[in-house]
Amino acid sequence: MANILVVDDELGIRDLLSEILNDEGHSVDLAENATQARVARAAGAYDLVLLDIWMPDTDGVSLLKEWATAGALTMPVIMMSGHATIDTAVEATRIGAFSFLEKPITLQKLLKAVEQGLARNAAQQLAPVAAQQPAVAPMEGGFVPAPIVTTAMLGESGPHAHQGFDLDRPLREARDGFEKAYFEFHLAREGGSMTRVAEKTGLERTHLYRKLRQLGVDLGRGKRN
Structure with a gap:
């Protein structure tokens, strides 16, 4: 956002x-x-x-x-x-x-x-950060793998921490993938309660429902889990 x-x-x-x-x-x-x-x-x-x-x-x-x-x-x-x-x-x-x-x-x-x-x-925001990162020694063959952002890197732990995101995609697709995983995580953690998810994410319930439908999030997934 x-x-x-x-x-x-x-x-x-x-x-x-x-x-x-x-x-x-x-x-x-x-x-x-x-x-x-x-x-x-x-x-x-x-x-x-x-x-x-x-x-x-x-x-x-x-x-x-x-x-x-x-x-x-x-x-x-x-x-x-x-x-x-x-x-x-x-x-x-x-x-x-x-x-x-x-x-x-x-x-x-x-x-x-x-x-x-x-x-x-x-x-532009990432450029100064990248300039401060230490150099990474290339692996055998000179190949350095592209970084994968996970929820563990974002400060989360638990069964969803293995989720990775392919950053080699258009911004819109990458953002949609992250948002879908984000909402699925909160739905699971809140037992499918839309009220609590709305409070956690800072969205109004009407906008939250519209956003979940747009992303193709399974609204019953949190309750089943």
Whole structure:
């Protein structure tokens, strides 16, 4: 789950993007202008920002430049507009925008841009960590196996600790695999109680049911176990 900020002066677009991104399992904050966006950015870090270009107080490109100058452009920013020119898009990219979406935004283009932006953000977050890791001596034949992330590495133990995840996959598929294992683990541990699972995972029951169906989680598995 990623923390995403949506900045747009149109209520309908904010609500639509929020609903779509929430359904994808992300945590979404909304801002209707640059003033609210500044407050939200100052209050916490985001994994991604969707930023409208044309807004009544300060336009999106000016806000993007402001963040870049202040060193606050630490996350991918996807610009959005239905009236922007090519020059505007080029300028935003030069300042530091990750990509540009033209309104009306299709679901497929939105999800693809968000997925790519989060993938780049994850890579940037891992880069400093990787640089601090000690060198690993190659095995016989010069082959070094790719790392496998397990629930044991995430601090869990017990019968689910053997679960591994293939990281050599598109981000969306890898994330879905992890989320499915995550919810199956909590369902088993809570004896299939959706109320307790909702409390543990921080999701509302309605959204939790929708998410489990989307991932293909067997809701009776926890009770059988």
